[in-house]
Amino acid sequence: MRPxxxxxxxAGLAVAALGALLLADDLxxxxxxxxxxxxxxxxxxxxxxLASGLSRRP
Amino acid sequence: MQPDDxxxxxxxxxxxxxxxxxxxxxxxxxxxxxxxxSRGNRVIGGVAGGLAEYFGIDPxxxxxxxxxxxxxxxxxxxxxxxxxxxxxxxxxxxxxxPVTPRRTAMIAGVVVLFAAAAILFNGSWWAGGGAxxxxxxxxxxxxxxxxxxxxxxxxxxxxEVARRIGIGxxxxxxxxxxxxxxxxxxxAGGGAxVAAIVVAAGLAMVAASFAGGARWLILxxxxxxxxxxxxxxxxIDVHGGMGERTYRPAAAAQVRDRYELGMGQLVVDxxxxxxxxxxxxxxxxxxxxxxxxxxxxxxxxxxTAKVGAxxxxxxxxxxxxxxxxxxxxxxxxxxxTRLLVDADLGVGTLQFRxxxxxxxxxxxxxxxxxxxxxxxxxRSLA
Numbered sequence: 001m002r003p004x005x006x007x008x009x010x011a012g013l014a015v016a017a018l019g020a021l022l023l024a025d026d027l028x029x030x031x032x033x034x035x036x037x038x039x040x041x042x043x044x045x046x047x048x049x050l051a052s053g054l055s056r057r058p
Numbered sequence: 059m060q061p062d063d064x065x066x067x068x069x070x071x072x073x074x075x076x077x078x079x080x081x082x083x084x085x086x087x088x089x090x091x092x093x094x095x096s097r098g099n100r101v102i103g104g105v106a107g108g109l110a111e112y113f114g115i116d117p118x119x120x121x122x123x124x125x126x127x128x129x130x131x132x133x134x135x136x137x138x139x140x141x142x143x144x145x146x147x148x149x150x151x152x153x154x155x156p157v158t159p160r161r162t163a164m165i166a167g168v169v170v171l172f173a174a175a176a177i178l179f180n181g182s183w184w185a186g187g188g189a190x191x192x193x194x195x196x197x198x199x200x201x202x203x204x205x206x207x208x209x210x211x212x213x214x215x216x217x218e219v220a221r222r223i224g225i226g227x228x229x230x231x232x233x234x235x236x237x238x239x240x241x242x243x244x245x246a247g248g249g250a251x252v253a254a255i256v257v258a259a260g261l262a263m264v265a266a267s268f269a270g271g272a273r274w275l276i277l278x279x280x281x282x283x284x285x286x287x288x289x290x291x292x293x294i295d296v297h298g299g300m301g302e303r304t305y306r307p308a309a310a311a312q313v314r315d316r317y318e319l320g321m322g323q324l325v326v327d328x329x330x331x332x333x334x335x336x337x338x339x340x341x342x343x344x345x346x347x348x349x350x351x352x353x354x355x356x357x358x359x360x361x362t363a364k365v366g367a368x369x370x371x372x373x374x375x376x377x378x379x380x381x382x383x384x385x386x387x388x389x390x391x392x393x394x395t396r397l398l399v400d401a402d403l404g405v406g407t408l409q410f411r412x413x414x415x416x417x418x419x420x421x422x423x424x425x426x427x428x429x430x431x432x433x434x435x436x437r438s439l440a
Contacts, residue, residue: 005271007209008263015279016260018287022253025290034367034380037291041284048276052206 010051014044094148095141104148105141136198143201144219200226203233207274229274233281240282244289245296245320245345256283291380292366294345294404296320307331310338318343327352327414333395342401342408349406352414353397358436359410360387363401370401371409373432384408388436395435 021040025032091112099107099117106124110117127134203226204210244252259279266272288294298318304325307313310333317326317340324344329352342349353359362385363370369378377384390396401408412431 004267005273006267007276008271008273009267011273011276011279012260012263012265012267014260015263015276015283016257018283019253019256019258019260022256022283022286022290023250026249026253032287032290034291037287038380041287044283045280048280049206052209052273055209 006055007048007052011048014047018044093145095145097148103138103142105138105145108145108148140198140201143198143205196227197223199230200224203227203229203277206276209273229277233277236278236281237285241285241289242296244286245294247295247297249286249290252282252286256286259283289404292346292404293364293402294321294366295343296345298343298345310334313338313340315339316341316343319347319349320345322347323350324348325350325352325414328357328397329354329412329414333357333397335393335395337396337398339398339400342399342403344401344403344406344408346405348409349401349403350409350411350414351397351399352411355412355431356395356435358388358390358394358396359399359433360396360436361385361399361401361408361410362387363399363403363408365401365403365408366405368403368406368408371407371411373410373412375433386433388433390436 018040021030021032021037024030093112094108095104096107096111096117097104099111101107101121106120107117109120124134124138127137200223204222205226207226207229240252243249256279259275259282263272263275263279266275298320300319300321302323302325303319304327305314305317306327308330310331313328313331313333317324324342324347326340326342326349342351351359359372361370361372363382365382365384367380368382369376370382370384372384372386375386384401387398388396399410410433
């Protein structure tokens, strides 16, 4: 199996997780506020940057 | 660093050596020195270490220079970040562009021009108000966008750097458009659709990561997800419309139970409403902007407010921040007038005040920004 491109994989998982949070908020299952969402967004962006920085360049 | 990098650039041949023919000189000359971010002499990104190795000086000198420039309007940080993005890492030396005298002169010219601009702008790179910080910031933005989208440094020849920065800026422009669309769609009630698109984009990226990767999708996906997240956290809803709305009820019967605006300025002036004694309930809904409630001096105000991000100013009491739950419910005698306001504000300011200009002119906010007076009607009657 072809090895995954780590930055794309991490970014995909982070974006999907953010989308799931937004969906849960919109459907009423969760009350998103800045106290939760700000660290979630920062963690997602940080993970993407970290994965991009640590991965080998194509 | 390659061993031949340690050789002086202008080494002269011994006097008794036979002068080589011109074609031999061309073939046998050492490759030009290259500027790298050092691997062996690295504290943060190896920029200062690389400069020290390039010029053959102690690395503490460029480090001190960078630290010193931090206090020159933040120029040190800006230059370091620029070098971090533009100068290739030592491990990637094979792909690096050689530092030729022409290129060195070009870099030096740019640095001198920026230094001149910095002096013109009182030594500040940020607060100069001119085009220099914007141009520099846009260039860095383009470089960062290129790096995130391709995983490659923007370093190369001048034309190649310009092309990559241009592609990066085009991607940034696309992301700005996507962000605006996502913001508006989420605030207009399409949050579920936007969230579903974000999930789909994330899953598509996961799938694409096993098929060679699709890094160019990272920025557009974030451009959709982050504004939608901001709207969700702030609770912004633009259903009430946009613009400036001022309500001045002339009698208590004209006072509504609910005032609503999507984005803009909402003013409810109750000074001429002649509210009778007793409790009067009112709700305010504002997606983003400023809400102002003007009351006469003899009306006691009680309020509970939920604010995503912003400030509540109840006369002389100010509270601000994110996820703000404001609560002030003073008790007064039943024979007195009390206004109970339940407010829900996404982003912005909620003010309760006694004064307000009849016809706000230019610069009115400078004079009428902060409410004065106090909720004295509550205190004197409690």
